[in-house]
Amino acid sequence: MIISKTPLRASFFGGGTDFSTYYENSKLGYGTVVSTALDMYVYITVNKKFDDSIRIVYSDNELVSNVDEVKHNIIREALKIVGIERGIEIVYMADIPLSNAGIGLASSSALAVGVLNALHVYKGEFVSQGVLAREACEIEINRLGQRIGIQDQFAVAHGGFNQYKFFSNGSVSVSPIVCRKDIVENLKKNLMLFYTGNTRDSREILNEQSDTIVEKTVMLDDLVNTTDCAVRALYDGNIDYWGTELDRTWNIKKKFAKGISNLLIDEMYNKAKSAGAIGGKILGAGGGGFMLLYVPQKKQDSVKKELADFRNIPFSCSNEGSKIVFYD
Template identity: 40%
Template sequence: MLITKTPFRISFCGGGSDIAAYYHQHEGCVLSTTINKYLYLSIHPYFDPEYTLLKYSRNELVSDLREIDHSIFRCILNEYAIKGVEIVSTADVPGGTGLGSSSTFTVGLLNTLNCYNGKFVSKEYLASEACKIEINKLGAPIGKQDQYAAAFGGLNFIRFHKDDSVSVEPIIMKSDTYRKLEKNLIMFYTGKKHDASKILAGQNQNMLQNSKVKNLQKMTALAYEMKMALEANDLSTFGEILNAGWQLKRTLANGITNIEIDKIYETALLNGALGGKLLGAGGGGFFLFYCEEDKQLQLKTSLGLREFEFRFERDGTSVIYIGDKYWR
């Protein structure tokens, strides 16, 4: 048996600029970090080599890889021609909550299958290949930030260039600032999942509108400002930029926010938060806020939402167990 783990991510600023419709015209960038919540994948030969068993939110037992319902499993297993195995997927958080679950799964599966084949591949390869599968082959209306975050891990400034290349630059700051940032970020679950594809499809379409493009340009400028604030160990400015970024993001497409979400955000600002955002495409999932530790109890009490504790993660996708005879 072989087991891998791949981290989920939280994006602070610049989300949306990783979509090709934008970065082909204007360079995109995001600032994000991976967290200590993971997707785990295990693989080993199945008892009956004529069949392939997949276990995720449902079970699939097939004799022909083309019969697989799960689009990512079907695409990658057919491409790698791996069958006669049992693959089990478990995760610390469900999909549709804004933590990049789909791309985390894709990166994790690619890492798992390459290791199962006895091949070492780079993080860059895993990220770029995951993008090709999700965006080019499966036609998902998504960007590139989640794949690179999951593959590389850590707190990074990621740039998306017009020629489709991607640069990943770690954020350098004092260790005390890093720990304080981690402690001052607090996340809550709204209790609602979202349809990221629907929201992002609308956002892609809106790239034809000059006003939406200008707002996204402002968001990428804020991402650069946030990078400089962190490198200058200025966390108060970080919180203010988080707020400014959310005010711009909510204008990019229908479904990103609603009356209920706006009420949560307003309540948070009145009770200690300097800034925040709904993670992922919007519409539900997790709310992230920047709030000093001495005001976090007041914030928790005022919102009455389930807190979701986390810490930063640095490693990206990795192998955590190798059995005696895992290879093909």
């Protein structure tokens, strides 16, 4: 039996610049994001089955005779990439509810990376975090045709608090945010996470965003510059810059596609700001899921009170990426 553990992630700046349509053609030469892995995880259990069938357990329960019959698209394609056609049992669960609807924490990419990690180890193969990320991209983007960027796969594979750069030649750099420990701790203490109560199918939002990337190049260039500036600001100890830029770039993000925000999200965000939040954003494609807020500690009780109808999710950051936690 093998169990993999893969973190979810929160992205701060640069979302959209990780689409290949942008970074492959950017005059700046790259796209870039800053994100952190969270202490919320997807767990994958893999075990040899007694017979030659395939059993997959999630919100559904599949029992099929060969890999082509598997309905779960990510798991089916992961089995094909690794070269396993029968005789296996896969179970997955997570620290948050998982469904077909998006929540903005990269749960589908964490599932893809976690399944790949466990299946490779099941076959006695070691692959790097970078390979896991690229194989997850192959599944989600090339095989399943999802019109998404590539930040999530790298963030959940590598873990930690990093700046990622996506270069026009296809290479990806992973640079840990290295600055004084007290600065990072103060930043984290000023972050709050709330669940909107809504999930959404992100495909329509992402399709529109993908279709309009070229005409939004100027805004995306701005996001690249903001991401680089945010990293420098953190080195300088200017953590409030993150709050003001989260607010400014959230207003940019809302222009990328219809449905990124809505009346509920706007009301929630305005209430948070009136109670003392400096900035924030909806994580992921938008439309629902989780809202990340930058709130000075002395204002956090006021924000909690103002957003009492929404669940506040305590969280911390994880330094570890996808890993095997049990092997027998």
